[in-house]
Amino acid sequence: xxxxxxxxxxxxxxxxxxxxxxxxxxxxxxxxxxxxxxxxxxxxxxxxxxxxxxxxxxxxxxxxxxxxxxxxxxxxxxxxxxxxxxxxxxxxxxxxxxxxxxxxxxxxxxxxxxxxxxxxxxxxxxxxxxxxxxxxxxxxxxxxxxxxxxxxxxxxxxxxxxxxxxxxxxxxxxxxxxxxxxxxxxxxxxxxxxxxxxxxxxxxxxxxxxxxxxxxxxxxxxxxxxxxxxxxxxxxxxxxxxxxxxxxxxxxxxxxxxxxxxxxxxxxxxxxxxxxxxxxxxxxxxxxxxxxxxxxxxxxxxxxxxxxxxxxxxxxxxxxxxxxxxxxxxxxxxxxxxxxxxxxxxxxxxxxxxxxxxxxxxxxxxxxxxxxxxxxxxxxxxxxxxxxxxxxxxxx
Amino acid sequence: xxxxxxxxxxxxxxxxxxxxxxxxxxxxxxxxxxxxxxxxxxxxxxxxxxxxxxxxxxxxxxxxxxxxxxxxxxxxxxxxxxxxxxxxxxxxxxxxxxxxxxxxxxxxxxxxxxxxxxxxxxxxxxxxxxxxxxxxxxxxxxxxxxxxxxxxxxxxxxxxxxxxxxxxxxxxxxxxxxxxxxxxxxxxxxxxxxxxxxxxxxxxxxxxxxxxxxxxxxxxxxxxxxxxxxxxxxxxxxxxxxxxxxxxxxxxxxxxxxxxxxxxxxxxxxxxxxxxxxxxxxxxxxxxxxxxxxxxxxxxxxxxxxxxxxxxxxxxxxxxxxxxxxxxxxxxxxxxxxxxxxxxxxxxxxxxxxxxxxxxxxxxxxxxxxxxxxxxxxxxxxxxxxxxxxxxxxxxxxxxxxxxxxxxxxxxxxx
Numbered sequence: 124x125x126x127x128x129x130x131x132x133x134x135x136x137x138x139x140x141x142x143x144x145x146x147x148x149x150x151x152x153x154x155x156x157x158x159x160x161x162x163x164x165x166x167x168x169x170x171x172x173x174x175x176x177x178x179x180x181x182x183x184x185x186x187x188x189x190x191x192x193x194x195x196x197x198x199x200x201x202x203x204x205x206x207x208x209x210x211x212x213x214x215x216x217x218x219x220x221x222x223x224x225x226x227x228x229x230x231x232x233x234x235x236x237x238x239x240x241x242x243x244x245x246x247x248x249x250x251x252x253x254x255x256x257x258x259x260x261x262x263x264x265x266x267x268x269x270x271x272x273x274x275x276x277x278x279x280x281x282x283x284x285x286x287x288x289x290x291x292x293x294x295x296x297x298x299x300x301x302x303x304x305x306x307x308x309x310x311x312x313x314x315x316x317x318x319x320x321x322x323x324x325x326x327x328x329x330x331x332x333x334x335x336x337x338x339x340x341x342x343x344x345x346x347x348x349x350x351x352x353x354x355x356x357x358x359x360x361x362x363x364x365x366x367x368x369x370x371x372x373x374x375x376x377x378x379x380x381x382x383x384x385x386x387x388x389x390x391x392x393x394x395x396x397x398x399x400x401x402x403x404x405x406x407x408x409x410x411x412x413x414x415x416x417x418x419x420x421x422x423x424x425x426x427x428x429x430x431x432x433x434x435x436x437x438x439x440x441x442x443x444x445x446x447x448x449x450x451x452x453x454x455x456x457x458x459x460x461x462x463x464x465x466x467x468x469x470x471x472x473x474x475x476x477x478x479x480x481x482x483x484x485x486x487x488x489x490x491x492x493x494x495x496x497x498x499x500x501x502x503x504x505x506x507x508x509x510x511x512x513x514x515x516x517x518x519x
Numbered sequence: 520x521x522x523x524x525x526x527x528x529x530x531x532x533x534x535x536x537x538x539x540x541x542x543x544x545x546x547x548x549x550x551x552x553x554x555x556x557x558x559x560x561x562x563x564x565x566x567x568x569x570x571x572x573x574x575x576x577x578x579x580x581x582x583x584x585x586x587x588x589x590x591x592x593x594x595x596x597x598x599x600x601x602x603x604x605x606x607x608x609x610x611x612x613x614x615x616x617x618x619x620x621x622x623x624x625x626x627x628x629x630x631x632x633x634x635x636x637x638x639x640x641x642x643x644x645x646x647x648x649x650x651x652x653x654x655x656x657x658x659x660x661x662x663x664x665x666x667x668x669x670x671x672x673x674x675x676x677x678x679x680x681x682x683x684x685x686x687x688x689x690x691x692x693x694x695x696x697x698x699x700x701x702x703x704x705x706x707x708x709x710x711x712x713x714x715x716x717x718x719x720x721x722x723x724x725x726x727x728x729x730x731x732x733x734x735x736x737x738x739x740x741x742x743x744x745x746x747x748x749x750x751x752x753x754x755x756x757x758x759x760x761x762x763x764x765x766x767x768x769x770x771x772x773x774x775x776x777x778x779x780x781x782x783x784x785x786x787x788x789x790x791x792x793x794x795x796x797x798x799x800x801x802x803x804x805x806x807x808x809x810x811x812x813x814x815x816x817x818x819x820x821x822x823x824x825x826x827x828x829x830x831x832x833x834x835x836x837x838x839x840x841x842x843x844x845x846x847x848x849x850x851x852x853x854x855x856x857x858x859x860x861x862x863x864x865x866x867x868x869x870x871x872x873x874x875x876x877x878x879x880x881x882x883x884x885x886x887x888x889x890x891x892x893x894x895x896x897x898x899x900x901x902x903x904x905x906x907x908x909x910x911x912x913x914x915x916x917x918x919x920x921x922x923x924x925x926x927x928x929x930x931x932x933x934x
Contacts, residue, residue, distance in 0.1 A: 138544060139524065139876055141869070171794060183795040187862045190869055192794070208869060235804045242803045245810035246830055249761040251657055348759035348933075351652045382589040382598070392586055395645035398653055418653050447594045454596005454615040457545045461877045483545075 124480060127317055129325030130300040133470040133480045134309035142212040142306035143467040144205045144316075146219075147475050149298035149330050151199040152273035153408070159283050161240060161275015163196040166291050168236035170194045170203055170222055178227030179235070182218070189215045191464075196273045198260075199330070199408045200475060201295075206464045209307055213315050220319040223295070228288050240280050247274070251346065252418060255353040255514040259414075262342050262512050263357055267335045269407060297326045303470030305463045332409045335359075339508035341426070345517040352422035353514040356429055358436075359506040360404070360411040364477035366504065369452075369490045370497035371404055371411070377440045377448035377498070378402050378432075379415055385436070385444070386415065390428055396421050406476050413505065422515060433509045439502040445495045453490050457483060524875045528885070530895060531722035533729050535705040538885055538895045539721035540713040542878060548714035549878035550622055551611040552630075553886040554707050556699070556738055558681040559605045559821075564690065567647070567683015570603040571691050572699050574647060576610060577601075578639045581632035585639065588625050595621055603681055606820040607890055613879050616715035623728050630703055631733050635696045644688060651682050660828055662756065663766035663929045670754045671768055671824065671927040673746045704735040709886045711895075714878040745822060751926045755837075757934045762810070763837035764931040765844060768824040771816075771920040774891040781905055782916040783816040783825055788863035790814050790827075790851065795862060798847045808835045808843055818891055825921060837930035845926075852918055860910045868902055 125132040155162040171194055173182025186192050190207025192215070207215050247253045257272050264270035300323070304312050337359045360366060372380075379386035379402025390400050400417035419425045440448070460466055460483055473480055479489075527541040561568040577599075579585035592599055597614025612622050655661040665680045672678035683691075710728070712721050748770075774780045790798040791814040802809040809829040817824045827848070831840045874880040888897030 139872070141872055141876070180795060180800070184858055184862060187793050187795050188858070188865055191866065206869065206873070208872070238804045238807045242807070242810040242832065245762060245832055249659060249764075249810070249830055252653075348761055349657050351649070351657060381593050383586065383593045388586065391646065395642040396649075398646055398650040418649070420649060420652065447590065450596055451593040451598075452596075454618070455598060455613075456596075457547050457615070458613060460545060461547070462873055463876065464873065 124474070125313070127313070128320035129327065130302055130320050131474050132302040132304065132313070133474055134304040134313055135466060135470065136307065136309050137305045137463055137466065138307055139463060140209055140307060141463045142207060142209050142308070142312065143463040144212070144216065144312065145303040145467040145471040146203040147301040147471040148201045148295050149199065149475065150295070151197050151201060152271060153198050153268040153332055154330070155271070155275065158279060159287055160271040160279040161273070162283055162287055162291055163201055164240055164273050164275060165236055165280065165283055166288060166295070167194040167196040167201045168239055169226055169228065169232060169288060172232035172236060173227045174221040175225045175227050177221070178229060178232055182227070186215065186218055192219065198269050198273060202468065202471065204464065204468060212306065212312065216312070216315060220316070223323060226292050228285055228292065230285065233285060233288065237280050237283070240274060241277050244274055244277055251349045251353050251514055252416070254346070255355050255512060256416070258344065258514070259355045259357070259512055263338055263510055264335055265338065268332055269335060296323050297328045298330055299327045300325055301471045301474040303467035303474070305466045305470070330408060335410050337506050337508040338510045341511040341513065343513045343515050346514050347517040349514070349516050351418050351420050352516065353418045354416070354422070354425060354429070354511065356415040356433070356509060356511040358413040358433060358509040360413060360501070360504055362409055363404070363406045363411050366411065366501060367493070367497050368478055370493045370501050372452050372490070373445065373448045373493055374440070374498050374501045375402055375404050375413065376452050377444045378413070378436055381448065381451050383447060385432055389432060390417065390425060394424070394428070396425050396428070422513060426511060426513070429511065437502055437505060437507065439499045442495060445498055449490070449493060453487060456487060456490060524872070526875065526881070527718055528896065528899070529718045529722060531725050533726055535729060536709040536889055536895070537725040537729060538709070538711045538889070539716065539718050539725060540711065540881055540885060541716060541718050541721070542713065542881065543715050546616045546715050547613060547878050548616045548619060548712065548716055549611060549613045549882040550626065551609060551711045551713070551882035551886055552626065553607050553609040553709045553890065554703060555607055555709070555890065556702055556707060557604050557606045557608050558679065559676045559743070560738070561676065561679065561683070562695070564687060565695055566679040566687045567681070568691055568695055568699055569608055570682050571643070571647060571688070572696050573601045573603045573608055574643050575635055575639065575696055576629055576633060578643060579634045580629040581634065582628045583625060588629060591621065591625060597622065605677055605681060609883070609886065611879060611882065619716065619724060623724065627728065627731055633700055635693050635700065637693055640691070640693055640696070644691070647682065647688060648685065651685065651688070655680065655682060659760050659764045659830065659931055660766070662758065662760070663764060663828070663931055666754055666756055666929045667766055667768050667927055670752050670929070671748075671770060673748055675743050675745055675821070677819065677822070701735045702738040704737070705729050705732050706734060706737045709889045711882040711885045713882040713885065743821065749924045751923050751928070754929045755932055756929060757932045760931060760933050762833065763831040763835065763840065763933050765829050765831070765837045765841040765928065767827045767841065767845070767926055767928040769921045770925040770927070771823045771825050773821050773823055774818045777904060778908065778912055779916045779920065780818065781901065781908055782913045783823070783920070785863050785867055785905070785908070785913065786825065786917060786921070787814045787816065788866050789855065789859055790848065793862060793866050797851055797859060798844070801847055802829060802844060806843065808832055808840055812844075820891070837932055841928055841930055848921070852914060855910065855914060857910060860913065864905060867905060871902055
């Protein structure tokens with residue numbers, strides 16, 4: 124790990140001729156002002172709009188002639204990812220830093236970006252599983268800054284002004300910058316971005332978010348045009364930097380994160396109630412969600428079994444479940460390191476959430492050291508509260 | 520490209536197609552067994568059979584009862600999955616290279632001694648019906664794709680859904696499954712072992728694997744008469760789905776002409792799959808008549824399809840969306856700029872090189888090269904061919920196949 128001109132950087136050497144760089148700016152939808160939900164998403168879209176004097180389609184074509192760029196807003200951050208063949212990557216970095224210095228916040232680009240996001244919102248309303256996922260933060264977090272989806276709403280996106288965007292861009296580097304680099308020539312990339320980091324004048328204001336209220340119970344939303352139910356259920360854990368993260372991975376693999384996990388065996392294999400069910404930990408700065416998603420024709424039965432499993436997992440997992448889940452996570456962990464583009468994202472995100480990086484072998488060593496008692500500690504930290512949202516076929 | 524990516528490939532000395540690829544950067548292996556049997560071979564009145572058998576392959580074999588396959592594989596740090604297409608069905612595992620012996624043992628047992636019983640069949644039917652609800656009946660794209668099959672082909676089995684219809688799925692019996700399973704033999708398969716393994720050792724292991732795999736006989740491929748169905752055809756589906764949508768498919772020849780194949784692989788990068796792709800930008804961001812737009816090439820052994828799919832913005836009808844989309848496509852054929860073509864080429868090459876970093880995708884590329892081109896090396900020569908393709912040849916090809924005579928379309932009208 125390096126700290127260069129205020130940025131925290133992890134750089135890995137990886138053969139294969141492809142370089143990937145991820146820039147993570149703290150903030151994200153949690154700092155969207157009230158009534159302007161979706162602002163950080165719009166900012167992430169504007170990053171693809173170019174810089175003053177070179178914007179719009181001209182900019183995008185230049186960038187895409189060199190490689191792939193994407194930009195996204197999550198609850199706690201905006202992330203910009205670059206992937207290119209090694210001979211193109213420095214030029215791509217140059218172009219993207221110009222956007223960080225002086226983005227093109229032009230009316231035409233703002234309209235383009237708004238249309239794109241509203242298009243995404245429409246597409247979500249047309250996909251029941253994505254719609255259930257979109258609704259989840261509203262019901263789980265209510266008035267908390269996490270209580271809206273990063274995409275915002277159509278009316279809040281429409282109400283965002285040029286002024287809002289300028290303010291956000293001016294504060295983009297106020298909360299620091301985390302960078303993941305994966306390349307056959309990481310030193311060359313580090314040298315190249317060093318001078319740019321100096322010009323960015325990074326600050327380190329803390330992102331102060333309140334601890335969320337752990338909502339419990341269940342909400343059923345009726346939707347026309349669907350013929351099965353979509354279930355989203357969340358349990359709550361402390362933020363990931365307070366947890367033994369390797370133990371959390373193993374705990375999840377035993378609960379619903381693998382084919383032999385409890386949820387898959389109970390709900391799909393033993394009872395044939397669903398085509399797919401899975402759990403995954405979702406990191407946020409002030410909480411970790413253990414989220415379960417499934418769809419089913421037998422909503423009541425699935426909810427009943429899910430309730431039983433939430434109850435049961437508080438008591439931990441068995442020795443054999445532990446051994447199996449640990450071997451699974453240990454063996455499958457190198458898969459995370461296959462594609463250069465995934466690795467840079469992975470590294471930057473870990474730096475931001477206060478987790479250790481290291482070599483592939485150090486990751487594996489940390490997993491190897493996990494014992495059953497570590498899993499029991501995770502189970503004890505899992506709140507007794509959990510919340511379930513059901514998107515159900517309309518009866519009307 | 521093999522050299523650039525530091526990969527070595529060898530076809531093993533076995534009559535069937537058993538292929539090994541060496542890639543030593545991470546301690547991972549992928550084993551892919553791809554049968555040249557797919558939904559196209561489902562008997563009349565039993566649509567969904569090949570896909571159903573794919574599900575049954577995870578429900579227990581003689582030595583490893585239901586759940587054991589995944590339990591053992593996951594305990595070894597691996598995972599498995601499968602896919603069914605019209606022309607083939609594939610099963611694969613990705614696992615730590617130290618567990619090769621165990622994975623081969625697991626595969627051999629389910630390939631030789633799968634348990635196909637009434638009780639398991641009935642439970643799995645529920646799961647497949649759930650899958651159908653999720654991916655077809657409650658999904659605009661799945662629903663339109665299914666309908667498009669019905670109007671694109673008159674009596675060819677490509678017209679039937681891979682997953683099967685509700686009624687025909689319910690009719691599948693233990694005997695249907697056993698009848699198909701007996702053709703899961705090495706003669707009908709392409710087997711690829713890719714990743715952290717030395718080639719001599721890999722071939723030795725695969726040869727032994729082939730010996731222990733009971734040979735059950737060659738699958739006789741049925742001859743289907745491909746009807747001559749030229750001319751634009753349109754269907755309308757009325758259903759409450761939230762928004763209107765539009766899907767089109769152009770019938771294109773089976774892979775055989777490399778320039779044509781490459782052109783159809785490149786086309787999505789020009790029209791929909793990059794941020795600067797022209798038609799996506801026009802429909803979604805400028806005219807704002809679509810909330811999303813995508814396109815893809817679906818190569819098939821007998822006749823392929825090139826798909827367009829768009830979801831309408833609020834207040835926009837599926838008919839209008841379709842008209843505008845086809846208009847933009849025709850305009851693009853007349854006005855494609857050199858820069859647009861070069862971007863597509865760059866992005867295509869980048870994506871292909873990224874695929875070469877993943878053992879699972881490498882194994883699939885090798886097997887598909889064998890299925891469509893009888894050449895496991897095919898995809899590794901693809902990038903050189905893409906670099907040589909010129910814009911004029913590309914446009915000639917696209918004009919010849921992506922045209923109204925080959926077009927079928929479905930409009931989803933939300934009611």
